[in-house]
Amino acid sequence: MKGFSLQPRSLCGAIASLLLVGLATTSCSNGTSGNEIRGALTAVGSPVQSDAIDAWSNAWRKTNTATSLNYSPDGSRVGITALATGQAYFAATDSPISPQDQTQTQARCGPAGAFSVPVSVTSLGVAFNLPSVTGLKLSPAVLAEIFSGNINRWDDDAIVSINPNTRLPSADIVPIVATESSALTLAATKYLSSSQKWLVGDVPVWSVPRTGLEVKKYRDLPSKLNETAGAIAFMDVASIGNRFDTALLSFGGDFIRQSKDSIALAAREGLTSEGATGVEFTLPAHSERGYPLGLVNFQAFCSTYPSQQLTTLVKSWALYVLGADGQIASNYFGNVGSPSEVALRKSAQRIKEIEAAG
Numbered sequence: 099m100k101g102f103s104l105q106p107r108s109l110c111g112a113i114a115s116l117l118l119v120g121l122a123t124t125s126c127s128n129g130t131s132g133n134e135i136r137g138a139l140t141a142v143g144s145p146v147q148s149d150a151i152d153a154w155s156n157a158w159r160k161t162n163t164a165t166s167l168n169y170s171p172d173g174s175r176v177g178i179t180a181l182a183t184g185q186a187y188f189a190a191t192d193s194p195i196s197p198q199d200q201t202q203t204q205a206r207c208g209p210a211g212a213f214s215v216p217v218s219v220t221s222l223g224v225a226f227n228l229p230s231v232t233g234l235k236l237s238p239a240v241l242a243e244i245f246s247g248n249i250n251r252w253d254d255d256a257i258v259s260i261n262p263n264t265r266l267p268s269a270d271i272v273p274i275v276a277t278e279s280s281a282l283t284l285a286a287t288k289y290l291s292s293s294q295k296w297l298v299g300d301v302p303v304w305s306v307p308r309t310g311l312e313v314k315k316y317r318d319l320p321s322k323l324n325e326t327a328g329a330i331a332f333m334d335v336a337s338i339g340n341r342f343d344t345a346l347l348s349f350g351g352d353f354i355r356q357s358k359d360s361i362a363l364a365a366r367e368g369l370t371s372e373g374a375t376g377v378e379f380t381l382p383a384h385s386e387r388g389y390p391l392g393l394v395n396f397q398a399f400c401s402t403y404p405s406q407q408l409t410t411l412v413k414s415w416a417l418y419v420l421g422a423d424g425q426i427a428s429n430y431f432g433n434v435g436s437p438s439e440v441a442l443r444k445s446a447q448r449i450k451e452i453e454a455a456g
Contacts, residue, residue, distance in 0.1 A: 136164040137411040143169075143177030143190025146281060147395050149336055150218050150432030151190065157427040158418045165411065174281070178202065181212055181398060187412055189398040192281035194378045199398070208402030208455065213376035215399075215445035217419050218428055219365055219435040221392040222285055223344035223356040225337075226330040227323055228252065228267065235260050235353040236345040238289060242296035244330065245273050247308035252328060260353075272329040275304035276316040285393045286332040289347075292383070335361075336433035351386035361435045364388030370441040377448055379441040394437065402455050409454040416449040 141151070148171045155167040169190070172180075177189030182203040191214060200211035224236060231252075236244075240256050243249040249256060253266045276283070279302045287304075290296040298305065306312045311329070313322050320337050323329045330345075335356065338344060346353035354360050367382045367390070376398075381390040399416060403409040418424045425436045436442065 135162040135411060135414045137166075137407060139165070139167045139187050139411060139415060140185070141167065141169045141177070141188050141190060142172055142180040142186040143397075144174045144192045144281065144395065145171035146192060146220055146334075146393060147171070147190040147218070147397075150395070150428040150434045153427045153431035154415075154419050154424055156431070157423065158415060162414060165414075167415070178212075178398065181400070182206055187400075187403070187408065188416070191396045191398055192284075192393060194396055195375050195398050197375060200375050203398075203400065207400030208453075210401035212398045212400050213374075213448060214396040215377045215416070215420070215448055216379035216394050216437040216441050217397050217445075218395045218425075218432070219361065219381065219392050219437060220282070220395060221335045221356060221361045221389065221435055222282060222289075222332050223335060223338050223391070224330065224347065225323060225333045225342035225344050227327055227342070228269075231264060231266065232343060233261075233264060234343070234345045235348075237348050238293040239295045241347075242290045242293045244271055245275070245290065245304075245307055245310075246296070246298075247273075247310065248295075250309045267328075269328045271309065272326050273307045273310035274319060274322050274326065274329050274331040275306055275310060275312055276314065276319055277304055277306065277312050278315050279303045280316060281393050282316060282332070282334060285391065289391050334433075347389070347391060349382075349386075349388070349390055350384035354385070354387065354389045356389050356391075358429075358435075360387065360389035361392070364390035364392075365435055365438050368394075368438050368441070370438060370444060372444060372448075377441060377445045379437045392435070395434070399449065399452060401451075402453050404455050406454040409452055413449055413452055416452075417446055420446045420449065 151169050159165055174191040177191060178199050180186035181189040184206045195212055195214040203212040250271050252271055253268045283304050284300055284302045288300040291300050313319055319331050319333050323331050344356050346355045364381055364385050367385055367388050369380045371378045379394050420442050428434050
């Protein structure tokens with residue numbers, strides 16, 4: 099079985115079949131006349147959200163025809179700085195904002211500063227280039243040894259022992275890593291840290307395994323994996339697409355295949371909390387049937403904007419992103435999953451509290 103794609107035949111036709119953690123929708127519009135929402139949004143932030151933001155923007159602007167969005171994927175920290183200095187109206191981040199971030203944004207965002215809400219989940223899979231092998235199972239301990247360079251043959255006893263009915267080739271394992279600093283690497287190494295075999299800890303930058311190869315950017319991984327026999331790599335679901343098979347992984351229970359359903363199940367098991375800095379959503383560390391390996395993506399907004407027109411524009415965007423239609427658009431066209439229904443509902447309520455100054 100190859101990797102899965104989240105591309106639809108049509109947006110409205112996909113609603114009935116899409117598992118969106120219990121969300122329901124009654125139409126393919128946001129219920130607001132496009133003539134009522136006007137203006138140009140500027141946003142800065144994580145490159146991980148680029149595809150999802152493209153999907154949201156394209157769908158949002160079809161209804162709100164007098165709007166535009168310019169997004170610069172310059173990084174989470176750059177996004178927070180841009181929000182704090184008035185160069186962006188919202189920031190796309192790889193984590194919730196901190197109290198320090200909130201303080202930093204008070205000059206532009208009012209006394210309460212900025213706050214953040216979860217908007218999507220980027221799922222990570224372990225893709226491999228072994229055309230003759232299907233149903234491969236890999237544990238955190240085995241993956242830790244592979245990406246440490248200690249297991250370097252596909253027929254190693256440690257791999258065979260958890261794949262007794264699979265014929266594994268007598269071939270080299272070639273782990274491939276992207277050396278750019280990334281929240282995707284942080285998510286992958288956090289998973290490896292569930293095994294005592296991984297000694298590096300949760301880090302945003304890979305060390306190149308002794309037997310491995312490197313590329314600079316995550317976007318370069320698919321080509322390198324495709325051309326390297328026996329290769330293996332942590333990749334986001336959009337990069338995996340239908341080109342590669344992925345390993346079944348364990349999160350404390352049975353070995354689970356990465357799929358739309360298992361990703362959504364893990365999201366339903368996630369933890370939602372509220373605080374001064376916004377709404378936080380965390381994927382579970384352990385799951386019997388869900389697939390929680392991934393990155394929760396956030397967007398940060400001001401509590402107060404300088405005009406009513408801008409306030410209306412920003413709230414229109416954010417409520418669309420968090421709504422059923424927006425989540426469908428990003429799931430299919432942006433290849434991301436959704437936070438839990440509880441997280442989305444609490445986030446929408448927080449967005450509704452945004453006010454215009456004065």
